[in-house]
Every structure is written in C-alpha cells, then in structure tokens.
Amino acid sequence: MDLLNRARQLLAAPDGTLPGAAATPEAGCVVLIAIGDGASRARVVAGRAESAEQAWQKASDAAIALAQRIGMQPRHVRVELVDQVEPMSWGALKARLARTKRNYFNQGVSFDAKFDVALLAPEINGSAIFYNGTVEHAEPNPGNLRLHAKRRFGAEIDFPQNDTAPVWCFVTRAAYADAEGAWPITPKGQSAGYRTLPEWSAGQVRRLVDSASDYLAAQVKPTGEFHYGWFPCFDRAIPTYNTLRHASSTYALLEAWELTRSDSQKAAIDRSLSLLTRRLIRQVELPDGTRAAYLLDIGDEIKLGGNAVCLLALVKYTELTGDPQYLPLMEQLALGIQAMQDPASGRFVHVLNYPSLEVKDAFRVIYYDGEAAFGLMRLYGLTRDERWLAVVEKAFEHFIAAEHWRAHDHWLSYCVNELTRFRPETRYYQFGLRNVADYLDFVLERITTFPTLLELMMAAREMVERLAADPALRLLLEGFDRARFDRALEHRARYLANGHFWPELAMFFRNPERIAGSFFIKHHSFRVRIDDVEHYLSGLIAYWKHRR
Structure with missing residues (x-):
C-alpha cells in the first residue's frame, strides 16, 4: 500500500530502518496504523515485536489484510510508533483527567502492559471516550468506550474498577499520508494530532480560508437554508436554527x-x-407609521443583532457586486435598529416580540450592541447617510458611560475601528485601546481557540496602525505595549490552526467527509456550527490580508 510506505518514510532513519524502543517489556515495540476511506471512522490495527521494524511489518500486514477483508480502499493513513510511555494507576489518570479541560487530553492510553488494548489519542477524542458533556473537565465515558471497543476489538471493554489498577499513557511519533502528500504529526502540546506546520505563511493561511469557505458554501442547501451544524463524534445534526x-x-x-x-x-x-x-426578513410598520424591516428568529423574536448582521451581509454584497437591489431593504433594516434605540441615552433594546414589537428583553448579550453599531457604520460607509452615523455616535455615549470596553467584545472592536475612520476623536480611540489593552494575557494564554479573539485583535490592529501614523494622535499609544500586542496577535492567528479539521484528525470521527476542511470548537465535543466556521474565517481572512 503506497500510502503506508509514504507515511513510514517520514518516521524512518536515514538508512531506511524504523528506529524505536520498547513501549514496555511485555509489549516490546508497538506500531499502530489507522486507515480510513473518508466515509466512516478510521480502523486501527497494531503490531508488537522486539524491534520497531518487526512491529511495523506486523501492523502493515494487519492493515492490508483488514482493508482487503472489509473491501476498503484507504484514502487516509496514519502510522504511529509508540515513543514515550508513562505508567500510572487508574486513579492517578482519573485525577489528571479531572484537571484537564474536556477534549484536551492529548495522549493515548493502554489498559494492559502488552498494549493489546491501546487507544490512540485521536481515537479517544473522535469517539468521545473521555467526554461527558455535563462537566467541564475530561471524564471517562463508559458507554462510549464500550461502543468504540466493540468496533475496534470485537468485544466491549470497561474502564478499570479499581483505582490501583495500572494503565499506560503514551505519546507517539506519527506520520500521515493521503493523495495530497505526507506529513509528520505533531506529538505533544495543543497542536498534537495534526500535521506539523514548520512554515506559517500567508499561503498556508489562504489554504485554510479556501478550505473552510468551500465547506461553508457546501452547507447551503438548494433552499438557501444552511445545514446548521454537526456534533461529529457521532455525526449528529444540531437540531435547531438561528437566523442571526x-x-x-x-x-x-x-x-x-x-x-x-x-x-x-x-x-x-x-x-x-x-x-x-x-x-x-419581515416588513413592519413602526408606531409612527415608518416602514421598517426586521429579521425574524425562532420564537417570533426580533433581535437587535439580527438586523445588524443582515446589514453586514447586504452591504458587503453591494460593495462586491455593485448591485443596488438591496439598498431600500438596508434602509428599512437600519430604521428598525434606530427604532430600538433610546434617543436620550443611546442605549439599545435587545429583543422584541413579533408582531407586537413589544420589548421582550431590554438586554440579552453584549454582542448585540457592537453588532448594531458596526452594521450601521458599514451602511454609513456605503451610503454616507448621516442618520446612521448619528445613531452610532449616540450609542457610543452609552457605551463609554457604561464602560462597555470591559467586555473586550470583538464586535465593538470592529465598530470602533470603523467609527474612527470617519470620526477620529480621542474618546473613541481611547475606548478602542481599552477594549484590548489589558486583554493581551488572555489572548496569549487562552487554551481554547476562541476564534473571535483574532477578530478582536485584527480590528484593533487597523486602529492602532492609524494612530501610530498620525502625529496628532500618536500620544494615545503611550503605555500601550505594541510588542506584546503584536506577539499576542500572531500567537492567536497561528493557534487557530488547532481548530481546523485536518483530514488526519477528521478520519477518526463518524463521518470524516462531512467535516474535513471545516473548523470546530473542541471543548464542545468538536462541534462544527456555521457560526463557528464564520468566526474562524473572518479572523483568518483579515489576518491573511495583513500577512499578504
């Protein structure tokens, strides 16, 4: 099998032999091989012998025999050589899991010294074996282990019943191959389990953007509705919708x-x-007789943020195509936002009931405020209609008084960046700087990918660069740690690759072809939802433009 040999070459010594030490005295050297066809969860086989070469031969023979037996034409192959082993008690492993964020345990586990019952780290994640959605940390899931073991080993197995029982955690040296090429697999850290990326270039970012945008486009049904999202461990559709x-x-x-x-x-x-x-989007008549429009969501709700993101989409469409057909509708959507603002304080109401237009929630989430202001600023940029700028400036009186910058919201970062293009006032710049300045440690250290952090940083970067270029405003950057800001931005951009469904990771999930090329939220059971992909895309597109 050519893919097997191509993966093996990346692990071989210069003389072509496969180096490796014994995992345990009982097991000897251990090689595990995963093969997948893209349509179903990868199959894993193992080889154990005195030398790595012998273990390789046993594992590769087993992989070829399995593929022939089940009629598989492997398109994805991973070769994993057990490299580092840490024996411990089951109780100690459970304690470690309790200290680890769910789905962030990146080691394989063997339940016996001979490695007859050994699970790779991506197997554990792909079958949710250490995932229990009711808790925030990693936790053994007996039902999922039994389900996976029955397919993998032909019989159900259970976790040890005694905390003193021995288990063996392990890390592998691994490589992956498919029709596109072959790559070494990162062994440790938050990048563990997918290809090593020695070069983080604009070209690599662009490939991620192309892949994820093709994925997102493929989710749009012939009706125009999206496939809203998936829980990929078991290929379950998310059974709801959100028009925003x-x-x-x-x-x-x-x-x-x-x-x-x-x-x-x-x-x-x-x-x-x-x-x-x-x-x-529904047409409505406001109490003063004005004709407006609102995006209607589940439960007959009108959300302030819904109108805002409609404006973002329609303004962008108009800019890119030159097609003016949506201009009247955009004005109606903007009038709908204006009607949700208190003209005295600038505060927005967040949720109305449809069709009565009665207030349902005066406040729901901070995001709606930034979305509304950003949407209106983008419309102002298109039409130069002063009504929309006036609404935003009034809103900012409230945002500043309420110290909304403390939320570190990416939508507010987008908005203040856009606002300062047209109103380069000190108070707006100060708001934008405060929105990010004391958040840099979080951006650098957050273990989850948190894709909106890159959006926050990219919008702030544009504003910071304009400040730095303006002698009259440059003093505002005194005390702002630009070097740390730049370091945090670069770290967060690179870190988003950890949330990409590379094919070498997707192969361990129920329906790899459904999710490969998308982006996921790891601690939510590797959830892939359209808005998850959206936020990764928006941040990486801005970053690609910057890197280009």
Missing part, C-alpha cells in the same frame, strides 16, 4: 468570496441571500 447566524455566516462567506471568486461560493451566497431577504 444564517445572516452572519453569509457575511463571512462574502468576505471569503472577495478573495476566492469561486462560482460555487457565489451560488451559495445567492441562495442564502434569497432566503434571507424573501422569507426571513
């Missing part, structure tokens, strides 16, 4: 299409916008 995220995901897809000019992406955008403008 429909609109915001379309906006991200438009951002990507600006780069790719892909025909299939444009067709998906057209289907999505058709549904959005013809069915999801």
Whole structure:
C-alpha cells in the first residue's frame, strides 16, 4: 500500500530502518496504523515485536489484510510508533483527567502492559471516550468506550474498577499520508494530532480560508437554508436554527468570496441571500407609521443583532457586486435598529416580540450592541447617510458611560475601528485601546481557540496602525505595549490552526467527509456550527490580508 510506505518514510532513519524502543517489556515495540476511506471512522490495527521494524511489518500486514477483508480502499493513513510511555494507576489518570479541560487530553492510553488494548489519542477524542458533556473537565465515558471497543476489538471493554489498577499513557511519533502528500504529526502540546506546520505563511493561511469557505458554501442547501451544524463524534445534526447566524455566516462567506471568486461560493451566497431577504426578513410598520424591516428568529423574536448582521451581509454584497437591489431593504433594516434605540441615552433594546414589537428583553448579550453599531457604520460607509452615523455616535455615549470596553467584545472592536475612520476623536480611540489593552494575557494564554479573539485583535490592529501614523494622535499609544500586542496577535492567528479539521484528525470521527476542511470548537465535543466556521474565517481572512 503506497500510502503506508509514504507515511513510514517520514518516521524512518536515514538508512531506511524504523528506529524505536520498547513501549514496555511485555509489549516490546508497538506500531499502530489507522486507515480510513473518508466515509466512516478510521480502523486501527497494531503490531508488537522486539524491534520497531518487526512491529511495523506486523501492523502493515494487519492493515492490508483488514482493508482487503472489509473491501476498503484507504484514502487516509496514519502510522504511529509508540515513543514515550508513562505508567500510572487508574486513579492517578482519573485525577489528571479531572484537571484537564474536556477534549484536551492529548495522549493515548493502554489498559494492559502488552498494549493489546491501546487507544490512540485521536481515537479517544473522535469517539468521545473521555467526554461527558455535563462537566467541564475530561471524564471517562463508559458507554462510549464500550461502543468504540466493540468496533475496534470485537468485544466491549470497561474502564478499570479499581483505582490501583495500572494503565499506560503514551505519546507517539506519527506520520500521515493521503493523495495530497505526507506529513509528520505533531506529538505533544495543543497542536498534537495534526500535521506539523514548520512554515506559517500567508499561503498556508489562504489554504485554510479556501478550505473552510468551500465547506461553508457546501452547507447551503438548494433552499438557501444552511445545514446548521454537526456534533461529529457521532455525526449528529444540531437540531435547531438561528437566523442571526444564517445572516452572519453569509457575511463571512462574502468576505471569503472577495478573495476566492469561486462560482460555487457565489451560488451559495445567492441562495442564502434569497432566503434571507424573501422569507426571513419581515416588513413592519413602526408606531409612527415608518416602514421598517426586521429579521425574524425562532420564537417570533426580533433581535437587535439580527438586523445588524443582515446589514453586514447586504452591504458587503453591494460593495462586491455593485448591485443596488438591496439598498431600500438596508434602509428599512437600519430604521428598525434606530427604532430600538433610546434617543436620550443611546442605549439599545435587545429583543422584541413579533408582531407586537413589544420589548421582550431590554438586554440579552453584549454582542448585540457592537453588532448594531458596526452594521450601521458599514451602511454609513456605503451610503454616507448621516442618520446612521448619528445613531452610532449616540450609542457610543452609552457605551463609554457604561464602560462597555470591559467586555473586550470583538464586535465593538470592529465598530470602533470603523467609527474612527470617519470620526477620529480621542474618546473613541481611547475606548478602542481599552477594549484590548489589558486583554493581551488572555489572548496569549487562552487554551481554547476562541476564534473571535483574532477578530478582536485584527480590528484593533487597523486602529492602532492609524494612530501610530498620525502625529496628532500618536500620544494615545503611550503605555500601550505594541510588542506584546503584536506577539499576542500572531500567537492567536497561528493557534487557530488547532481548530481546523485536518483530514488526519477528521478520519477518526463518524463521518470524516462531512467535516474535513471545516473548523470546530473542541471543548464542545468538536462541534462544527456555521457560526463557528464564520468566526474562524473572518479572523483568518483579515489576518491573511495583513500577512499578504
């Protein structure tokens, strides 16, 4: 099998032999091989022998025999040589899991000294073996272990019943191969389990953008509705919908299409916008007789943020195509936002009931405020209609008084960046700097990918660069740690690759082809939802433009 040999070559010594030490005296050297066809969860076989070469031969023979027996044409192959082993008690491993964020345990585990019952780290994650959604930390899931073991070993197994029972945690030297190439696999850290990326270049970022935007476009059904999302461990569809995220995901897809000019992406955008403008957005008459429009969501809710992201999508579409057809609708959506603002304080109401337009929630989430102001600023940038700038400036009186910068919201970062283009006032710049200045440690240290952090940083970067270039305003940057800011931005951008569904990771999930090329939220059971992909895309697109 050619893929097997290509993966093996990356692990071999210069003389072509496979180096390796015994995992345990009982097991000897251990090689595990995973093969997948893209349509179902990868199959894993093992070889154990005195030398790594002998273990390789046994494992590769077993992989070829398995593929022939089940009629598989392997498209994805991983070769894993057990490299470092840490014996411990089951109780000690459980204690370690209790200190580890769920799905962030990146080691394999053998339940016997001979490594007859050994599970690779991506197997454990792909089958949710240490995942229990009711707790924040990693936790053994007996049901999922039994289900996985029955397929892998032909019989159900259970976790040890006694805390003193021995187990063996291990790390591998691994390589992956498919039709596109072969790559060494990162063994440790938060990048463990996917290809090593020695070069973090604009080209690599662009490949991630192209892959994820193709994925997002493929989620748009012929009706214009998205496949909302998946829990990929067991290929379960997320059984709900959110029209706000429909609109915001379309906006991200438009951002990507600006780069790719892909025909299939444009067709998906057209289907999505058709549904959005013809069915999801409703015309209303305001109490003063003004004709406005609102995005309607589940439960007959009108959300302030819903109108905002509709504006973002429609403004972007208009800018990219020159098609003016949505200008009247954008004005109605903006009037709907204006009607949700208290003209005295600038504060927005967040949720209304439809069709009564009665207030349901005066406040729901901080994001709606930033979204609304950003959406209006983007419309102002398109039309130069002073009404929308006036609403935003009034809103900022409230944002500043309420110290909204303490939320470190990416939407507020987008908005203040846009506002200072047209109103380069000290108070707005100060707000934008405060929104990010004391958040840099969080951006550097947060263990989850948290894709909106890159959006926050990229919008702030544009504002900071304008400040640095303006002698009249440069003094505002005194005390702002630009070097740490730049370091945090670069770290967060690179860290987002840890949330990409590389094929070498996707192969261990129930339906690899469904998710490969997308982005996930790891601690939510590797959830792939359209808005998850949206936020990764928006941040990486801005970063690609910067790196380019």
